[in-house]
Amino acid sequence: QVQLAESGGGLVQAGGSLRLSCATSGLTVSNPPMGWFRQAPGKEREFVGHISRSGRSTYYADSVKGRFIISRDDAKNAMYLQMTSLKPDDTAVYFCAVGTNDYTKYDTPGGYVYWGQGTQVTVSS
Secondary structure, three states, X not given: OOEXXXXXXXXXXXXXXXXXXXXXXXXXXXXXXXXXXXXXXXXXXXXXXXXXXXXXOEEEOOOOOOOEEEEEEHHHXXXXXXXXXXXXXXXXXXXXXXXXXXXXXXOOHHXXXXXXXXXXXXXXX
């Protein structure tokens, strides 16, 4: 049974930082591509970033580029999202996900097969 669990969310002031973690278990494939998405109230789930199987390639939404960094530690079955210079617009529930090998869909929810339950990030102004 595949499980993903996000942690590290919380309330932070604008300009602050948070580090989200995603712990995985039960995966039968090693080092899958992975991603982060977020969903604000009343909005669709949107792409935040993606990390390749090797970890050498990362891709980000324009809205977070230069502020967020994705990394992974496959020895710990974990992925991370370091968020800096946070803005109120970053307020959302953040989800981690395990991707498929269809790299053309890395920035859409359809390119992912397993999802965590999400962790709330709230940025106050």
